[in-house]
Amino acid sequence: MKRLFAFFAFLLISLPGFSQQRDSIQEPLIPADKIELLKNINITFGMRMEYQAYTFRGGDNYYNGLQFSNGFTALGISGKLHERLSFQFRNRFNKNSDVQTLDRLGGNIELAYIDVKLSPKFNLLLGRMTAFYGGYEYEFSALDVLEYNDIYGNALAFVTGAGITYQATEDHKFGFQVLNSRTTHYDDLYGDIEADNIEEPDWPVAFVGNWRGSFFDGKLQTIYSLSHSYEVKSRGTTFITLGHKYENENLSIMYDFHYSYEEVDTKGIITGVISNEQVSEDVSYMENWMRAEYQFSPKFRGLLTLMTSTAYDNVKSSNDHIRTSYGAIPTIYYSPFKKLDLRFYLAYIGRYYDYSSFAEETYGVRSYNKNEVRIGFIAPLLLL
Numbered sequence: 001m002k003r004l005f006a007f008f009a010f011l012l013i014s015l016p017g018f019s020q021q022r023d024s025i026q027e028p029l030i031p032a033d034k035i036e037l038l039k040n041i042n043i044t045f046g047m048r049m050e051y052q053a054y055t056f057r058g059g060d061n062y063y064n065g066l067q068f069s070n071g072f073t074a075l076g077i078s079g080k081l082h083e084r085l086s087f088q089f090r091n092r093f094n095k096n097s098d099v100q101t102l103d104r105l106g107g108n109i110e111l112a113y114i115d116v117k118l119s120p121k122f123n124l125l126l127g128r129m130t131a132f133y134g135g136y137e138y139e140f141s142a143l144d145v146l147e148y149n150d151i152y153g154n155a156l157a158f159v160t161g162a163g164i165t166y167q168a169t170e171d172h173k174f175g176f177q178v179l180n181s182r183t184t185h186y187d188d189l190y191g192d193i194e195a196d197n198i199e200e201p202d203w204p205v206a207f208v209g210n211w212r213g214s215f216f217d218g219k220l221q222t223i224y225s226l227s228h229s230y231e232v233k234s235r236g237t238t239f240i241t242l243g244h245k246y247e248n249e250n251l252s253i254m255y256d257f258h259y260s261y262e263e264v265d266t267k268g269i270i271t272g273v274i275s276n277e278q279v280s281e282d283v284s285y286m287e288n289w290m291r292a293e294y295q296f297s298p299k300f301r302g303l304l305t306l307m308t309s310t311a312y313d314n315v316k317s318s319n320d321h322i323r324t325s326y327g328a329i330p331t332i333y334y335s336p337f338k339k340l341d342l343r344f345y346l347a348y349i350g351r352y353y354d355y356s357s358f359a360e361e362t363y364g365v366r367s368y369n370k371n372e373v374r375i376g377f378i379a380p381l382l383l384l
Contacts, residue, residue: 041079043384046143048072050376058368070094071376072143076111084117088129092142100183102204103128103160107183110158125163125177132163132175132210134225134241135256137289143380147349149289150309150325151258154267156182159206175210181229181237198264198279199233206230221245235263235281250295258287261315270313270322273355273363284312299336305329321356323365333378343378 048071055064076090090111097106105112105128113127130138137145138152147153161179168174181204182189206229213222223243230236242257265271265280274280286309293303307327313320331347349372355365 038384040081041077041384042382044076044078045379045381045383046072046074046076046141047379047381048143048376050374052372052374054370054372056368056370059366061368071146072141074110074143086115088113088115101185101188103180103183105160105183121167123165125165128158128160129163129177130157131159131179131206131227132177132208132225133157133227133239134210134223135243135258135289136223136245136254136291137243137256138241139223139243141380143378146329146331146347146374147327147351149258149287149307149327150269150311151260151267151285151287154269156266159183161206163208171214173212175208175212177206177208177210179206179208179229180204181206181231186232198235201230201233204229204231219246219248221247229266231266232264237262237264237266252293254289254291256287256289258285258289260285269311273311273322273359273365274313275363280313282313282315282317284315286310286312298338299334301333301335303331303333305331320358322359323353323355326352326354341380345374345376345378347374348372349374 049068050071051066051068053064053066056062071094072092073094074090074092076088078086078088080086088111090109092108092110095108095110097108099106109128111127111129113125113129116124116126118124133155135152137149138157142148159179159182161177163175163177163179165173165175186198186200186204206227208225208227210223210225213224215221221244223241223245225239225241227239228236229239237260239260240258243254244256245252245254247253260267261284263281265283267285269285270280270283271278287307289305289307291303291305293301295301305328308324310324311322313322328350329347331345333343333345335341335343350369351371352367352369354367359365360367
């Protein structure tokens with residue numbers, strides 16, 4: 001009994017000293033030479049949440065609704081690992097996470113690439129990235145765009161490949177990319193929908209060229225691009241974008257022109273109208289997009305987005321006009337904080353889809369409109 005008492009007494013005396021040794025960490029969990037690396041790492045968390053009130057009217061059809069919605073939620077990590085090597089990664093949580101059959105990444109992974117600085121003027125990009133399309137509508141993240149026009153609303157923006165940029169002068173930069181034209185195989189993308197003489201190509205590839213220009217001390221800027229891609233064998237899409245931006249003090253005005261000629265309908269708009277279980281061929285889309293922003297005060301900013309999009313079928317023969325869509329999005333932003341980019345907004349989104357008499361008579365479609373009011377917030381938060 002005395003021996004047992006002595007044993008417990010020894011434990012009571014020795015354990016506090018043992019605990020103090022274990023709790024006092026002599027070396028940091030993150031070594032000092034690694035802490036310096038964190039200074040070059042950025043972690044962002046972007047959110048857009050809104051309350052929506054919407055109506056739909058078309059022919060004899062009418063419906064309305066109210067709901068909360070998470071329009072955008074994404075976590076991004078970027079950093080400079082070396083003076084000549086950086087990376088970008090972004091996971092958007094409200095997108096399909098299924099692994100894509102062609103490039104083997106989940107659809108929710110929007111960015112996953114490295115940027116290698118080959119020389120003071122040349123950079124090499126490898127991985128899943130944004131295509132170098134032109135226009136300022138495309139420059140905005142989906143966090144900041146309440147509704148895209150028809151082409152970018154249906155285009156595949158994030159694909160895997162390689163790109164190179166060349167900073168020719170301080171005001172002019174050129175880019176070129178070779179990319180997969182899609183993230184999935186043809187059968188997975190279109191299912192049972194087929195078209196005559198359609199075959200899977202050896203490589204569904206896209207070639208994209210881009211020019212960024214700056215004039216008059218940056219007051220006038222341009223983003224032009226030309227691309228050609230093959231979604232199926234021997235049939236491709238030619239896409240031209242011309243983007244312009246004027247910026248002076250509190251006012252900025254952007255205007256884009258887009259034209260896409262598609263031997264196989266990649267946007268799916270005309271295919272959806274014809275709806276005969278075949279992919280439409282020989283189609284084109286032509287668009288205009290404009291956005292004006294004005295800073296009324298440090299806390300209030302107003303913007304107006306206007307857009308049109310026209311779709312044609314059988315371009316090389318009869319050039320059938322199918323529909324023209326119109327859009328208007330006036331928005332007011334309120335930013336209560338000086339050093340934190342948190343914006344509350346009130347917006348109206350009006351879209352009108354006007355089908356031609358040819359489309360109405362041939363395919364039985366009817367014009368319709370959508371109206372929506374949104375109240376929400378946008379928060380591109382920098383966590384680290």
